[in-house]
Amino acid sequence: MHIILPPDRDAFIGAMDRITSWEIAILSWDYRNDPLYSDFWDDAPYDFSLGYSQDKSRWALSAVSWYRKECDDGRIDRSTCTAVLVNPPLVREESIFMILFRIFNEIRKTGQISVTKIDEILGSITFKEYLPAGSYLPELPENWLHLPVELDVGFSLCEEACLYSSIFKEYRRDSFRDVLKMLCGPRHSGIMIHHNLVVRDAIPFLGWDVDWPLSRQGKESPYKRKKVQGVLPWDYQPDQTLLSAYQSAQSHYDQPVVRLKVGGRNQREAISNWHRCAKALRKLKPQK
Numbered sequence: 001m002h003i004i005l006p007p008d009r010d011a012f013i014g015a016m017d018r019i020t021s022w023e024i025a026i027l028s029w030d031y032r033n034d035p036l037y038s039d040f041w042d043d044a045p046y047d048f049s050l051g052y053s054q055d056k057s058r059w060a061l062s063a064v065s066w067y068r069k070e071c072d073d074g075r076i077d078r079s080t081c082t083a084v085l086v087n088p089p090l091v092r093e094e095s096i097f098m099i100l101f102r103i104f105n106e107i108r109k110t111g112q113i114s115v116t117k118i119d120e121i122l123g124s125i126t127f128k129e130y131l132p133a134g135s136y137l138p139e140l141p142e143n144w145l146h147l148p149v150e151l152d153v154g155f156s157l158c159e160e161a162c163l164y165s166s167i168f169k170e171y172r173r174d175s176f177r178d179v180l181k182m183l184c185g186p187r188h189s190g191i192m193i194h195h196n197l198v199v200r201d202a203i204p205f206l207g208w209d210v211d212w213p214l215s216r217q218g219k220e221s222p223y224k225r226k227k228v229q230g231v232l233p234w235d236y237q238p239d240q241t242l243l244s245a246y247q248s249a250q251s252h253y254d255q256p257v258v259r260l261k262v263g264g265r266n267q268r269e270a271i272s273n274w275h276r277c278a279k280a281l282r283k284l285k286p287q288k
Contacts (some may be wrong), residue, residue: 002086003084003118004083004084005082005101006082011251013078015084015086016081018053018054019053019058019084020052021052021054022051023051024049025048025093025097026048027097027101045065045066045067046064046066047062048061049061049064050054050096057087058085059084059085059100060081060084060085061101061104062077063080063081063082063104063108064077082100082103083100083104085099086097090128091201092128095125095126099122103118103121122155130147130148131147132145132146133149133197133199136151136176136197137277140242140276140277141272141273141275141276144204144242147199148200148201149198149242150174150197150198151173151196151197151199152195152198153173153193153195155171155194156191156192157190157191158249176195176284177284178244179195180258180284180286183195183246183247183258184258184285184286187247187255187256189223192256193245193246194244194245194246196241196244197242197244199240199242199286200239200240201239203235203238204240205238205265206239206264206265206270207224207263207265208222208224208263208264208266208267208269209222209223209225209261209263210261210262210271211260211261212260213259213260214258214260214281215282217275221267222267225239227239239263241261241262242263243260245260246258260274260278261275262277
């Protein structure tokens with residue numbers, strides 16, 4: 001992994017020529033309280049686009065100031081790109097974005113960047129490794145056990161509640177035992193909590209879902225999956241979730257019921273997978 005800067009003209013142009021796709025990128029609010037970025041938020045509004053080559057070995061960040069006067073014809077101006085990242089160890093868009101953003105921000109502040117500073121930035125950003133699904137729940141269907149997954153958290157809102165940046169860290173859990181301890185505990189004001197086992201770096205191609213109370217088989221029939229919203233509101237992509245354990249309530253005043261949604265390639269497999277997962281997860285519920 002290394003960085004190419006514009007002064008290395010031939011190498012920079014060659015790397016930029018290989019970048020064929022661009023997507024809008026958004027700097028996470030998680031960094032607002034980080035001293036490394038405090039100066040950026042105050043006085044430098046930019047629109048970011050993250051570009052990559054077809055083989056995802058070359059990456060660039062375009063940063064266009066809100067105050068820049070130009071005709072937007074949908075093309076990326078190379079002058080808005082300050083560096084190209086070559087051969088990152090893993091395709092992790094958030095980590096790649098943060099490397100290129102920190103280099104851009106250093107050049108924005110000082111007008112230059114040293115080799116030492118680049119090495120510091122490259123060494124400071126981690127590339128997340130995903131565990132196999134079987135490490136979270138060994139009783140999962142056999143063809144799921146090897147899939148790389150992440151146990152993430154989401155929310156349904158009620159009682160005029162709102163989300164804030166730290167809530168995802170606050171309610172994230174690393175095991176299904178801890179997930180069920182939370183879901184089966186006292187109600188959390190204003191939110192219903194969802195924990196999802198989501199496949200990363202692959203698409204599981206599950207076409208059906210079964211969604212029943214964890215404690216028993218329900219009456220609802222399996223239903224076809226739909227695409228889910230991505231990072232951007234208009235970006236829809238295949239649902240990569242294997243299963244979801246979540247809270248549900250009929251009214252603002254009811255104690256939530258824990259439900260389990262499980263996927264399958266067809267209706268019969270979805271039902272079979274649900275029973276298999278439900279049996280394993282019930283064993284992890286806290287004892288009353």
